Amino acid sequence: MSTSLLEAKVVRKDFGGVTAVDDVSFTIQPQQITALIGPNGAGKSTMLNMVSGLIKPTSGHIYWKGQEITQQSTHAIARLGIARTFQNVQLFGNMTALENVMVGRHIHSKGNLFTAMTRLGRIGAEEEKVRRDALHYLEMLGLTDFAATNAEDLPFGHQRLLEIARALATEPILLLLDEAASGLSTHEKQDLVKLIFRIRDTGVTIFMVDHDMELVMGISDALVVLDHGEKIAEGTPMEIQRNPRVIAAYLGEEPPNA
Amino acid sequence: MKRFIASPLFAALCGLLAIILIPECVANNYQLGVLIFIGIYTLLAVGLNLLMGYAGQVSLGHAAFFGIGAYTSGILTTQTHISPWLAILIGIIITSGVALLVGIPCLRLKGHYLAMATLGFGWIVYIVINNWKSVTQGSSGITNIPNLSIGPFQFSSDISRYYLVWGIVIIVLLLSANLVQSRVGRALRALHRSEDAAASLGVNIAWYKISVFVLSAAYASLAGSLYAHTVNYISPAPFGFIGSVEIVVMVVVGGMASIWGALIGASSITLLVEWLRALGQQNPKFQEFEIIAHGAILIIVMIFMPMGLTVGIRDSILRFFQRMQKKLAVAAKEKEQVTK
Numbered sequence: 001m002s003t004s005l006l007e008a009k010v011v012r013k014d015f016g017g018v019t020a021v022d023d024v025s026f027t028i029q030p031q032q033i034t035a036l037i038g039p040n041g042a043g044k045s046t047m048l049n050m051v052s053g054l055i056k057p058t059s060g061h062i063y064w065k066g067q068e069i070t071q072q073s074t075h076a077i078a079r080l081g082i083a084r085t086f087q088n089v090q091l092f093g094n095m096t097a098l099e100n101v102m103v104g105r106h107i108h109s110k111g112n113l114f115t116a117m118t119r120l121g122r123i124g125a126e127e128e129k130v131r132r133d134a135l136h137y138l139e140m141l142g143l144t145d146f147a148a149t150n151a152e153d154l155p156f157g158h159q160r161l162l163e164i165a166r167a168l169a170t171e172p173i174l175l176l177l178d179e180a181a182s183g184l185s186t187h188e189k190q191d192l193v194k195l196i197f198r199i200r201d202t203g204v205t206i207f208m209v210d211h212d213m214e215l216v217m218g219i220s221d222a223l224v225v226l227d228h229g230e231k232i233a234e235g236t237p238m239e240i241q242r243n244p245r246v247i248a249a250y251l252g253e254e255p256p257n258a
Numbered sequence: 259m260k261r262f263i264a265s266p267l268f269a270a271l272c273g274l275l276a277i278i279l280i281p282e283c284v285a286n287n288y289q290l291g292v293l294i295f296i297g298i299y300t301l302l303a304v305g306l307n308l309l310m311g312y313a314g315q316v317s318l319g320h321a322a323f324f325g326i327g328a329y330t331s332g333i334l335t336t337q338t339h340i341s342p343w344l345a346i347l348i349g350i351i352i353t354s355g356v357a358l359l360v361g362i363p364c365l366r367l368k369g370h371y372l373a374m375a376t377l378g379f380g381w382i383v384y385i386v387i388n389n390w391k392s393v394t395q396g397s398s399g400i401t402n403i404p405n406l407s408i409g410p411f412q413f414s415s416d417i418s419r420y421y422l423v424w425g426i427v428i429i430v431l432l433l434s435a436n437l438v439q440s441r442v443g444r445a446l447r448a449l450h451r452s453e454d455a456a457a458s459l460g461v462n463i464a465w466y467k468i469s470v471f472v473l474s475a476a477y478a479s480l481a482g483s484l485y486a487h488t489v490n491y492i493s494p495a496p497f498g499f500i501g502s503v504e505i506v507v508m509v510v511v512g513g514m515a516s517i518w519g520a521l522i523g524a525s526s527i528t529l530l531v532e533w534l535r536a537l538g539q540q541n542p543k544f545q546e547f548e549i550i551a552h553g554a555i556l557i558i559v560m561i562f563m564p565m566g567l568t569v570g571i572r573d574s575i576l577r578f579f580q581r582m583q584k585k586l587a588v589a590a591k592e593k594e595q596v597t598k
Contacts, residue, residue: 075457078460086455090454090455092447092451092456093451094451094515095447102444106441106445106459106460111440113469116441123440127440
């Protein structure tokens with residue numbers, strides 16, 4: 001267990017009287033694709049938001065390479081090497097695709113208020129480098145032609161890709177994908193799968209939340225299944241597919257031995 | 259060359275040329291005085307635009323920072339005889355400190371707490387200026403505020419003040435244009451759209467919101483000090499709630515998230531206010547028109563040109579040319595068919 005990249009220990013989130021995540025524990029192993037699945041309202045996105053620091057758990061702990069990050073702010077967690085996309089794509093709509101990815105280079109550049117205003121120091125060279133790096137990530141996702149297009153004017157499929165490009169620009173160790181396939185066509189989903197493998201092959205660990213079983217089963221190394229906020233199963237796709245509680249949760253039947 | 263034309267430096271050079279040439283066309287000192295006011299209000303509008311247009315945080319008390327700058331300059335230079343330049347600097351430091359105190363509790367939170375807090379803060383400052391008579395002279399105001407000077411040269415004539423104020427305006431516009439085209443500017447625009455997304459990319463959103471709030475307060479303080487040293491007299495009137503609304507209207511009219519829009523907004527609103535004032539002098543019936551006009555302008559601009567005058571007018575010109583082009587193309591086609 002000590003080799004895990006990220007570990008969640010009995011993490012719980014209550015919203016008022018509703019328990020969205022109920023004492024869930026799991027680990028994410030480096031260089032693997034781990035998926036968090038479950039029916040709608042199972043608490044998947046809440047769990048992801050807690051990993052990225054956007055919401056704080058009611059109780060429990062989250063460890064990154066053995067260090068506790070439970071109460072760290074989102075931007076500090078991003079600096080550790082955790083990047084993410086959002087279920088309801090959150091691009092900076094009034095900025096160009098290139099500028100969106102340039103924001104992704106934020107933690108790899110230094111310009112501050114003073115140097116930005118006066119253009120003192122090597123700010124010009126840094127700006128040029130940020131632009132070049134950002135173009136590289138656009139190219140990687142095949143978005144070069146849209147560099148100057150405002151993000152909100154891109155077709156939806158491209159918006160999803162741009163969000164991934166922006167997250168990759170932070171050079172993450174762990175990439176969190178929140179329902180990356182939702183709203184995509186079958187063709188686009190196939191491209192997404194190829195892309196996820198490509199990202200994994202560059203050494204990035206992936207933790208994805210999805211409810212598309214077919215997609216997830218085909219690509220993940222490990223799965224964590226949530227239902228009504230509780231973890232009901234954990235294992236390889238083969239194990240999960242045979243797990244009676246998982247089948248019950250998805251088909252809405254009582255588990256045979258319950 | 260194309261890159262140079264698109265750069266802020268080129269725009270600044272054009273502006274500089276205009277600033278040098280404009281006094282040649284101006285008939286009298288009254289008009290020169292209005293141009294000085296436009297410069298001062300441009301500083302206010304640019305500062306507020308960085309906060310409102312770029313970072314998406316609303317301040318309804320910006321006239322208070324304007325006032326703190328003006329009164330720091332006015333009080334220090336009339337009572338202690340320190341250099342006006344030093345007084346400007348002290349004003350900026352005090353205003354920044356006050357902005358920090360007001361901003362930290364509100365800007366760490368999401369939502370429009372800042373608008374509410376600055377609204378209340380603006381009232382408090384206005385009341386203090388009016389009632390702390392031993393220091394601020396209350397509603398009678400502070401007179402005989404000294405001119406700015408360099409060595410033996412005093413900025414006492416209108417034309418020298420005009421060049422001074424606009425020289426500073428050009429520098430501030432240039433610095434601001436640099437700022438928005440940078441890592442910091444991108445971070446501000448990003449957190450305006452989505453704080454969650456910006457934070458998830460490592461942008462320390464609380465830090466950037468507080469920084470830009472303090473910066474815009476510092477701009478307002480600079481504007482206030484320049485006001486005090488060019489008018490030589492200050493009273494509470496310009497620093498109240500209507501003053502704050504006026505700056506907001508300038509930003510909205512000029513266009514959110516546009517440095518040069520602030521210049522357009524400040525010019526058009528200052529001219530309008532001066533015109534209404536002139537009307538009021540001729541006919542007392544018009545005296546209360548100022549605040550009504552601000553309300554009406556806000557509504558009209560928001561409905562018809564939500565991006566502000568700068569973008570609104572540019573877009574209508576573009577549309578006009580596109581329509582012309584289409585018409586010409588259709589005419590050419592028809593001609594072709596006729597000849598066939």
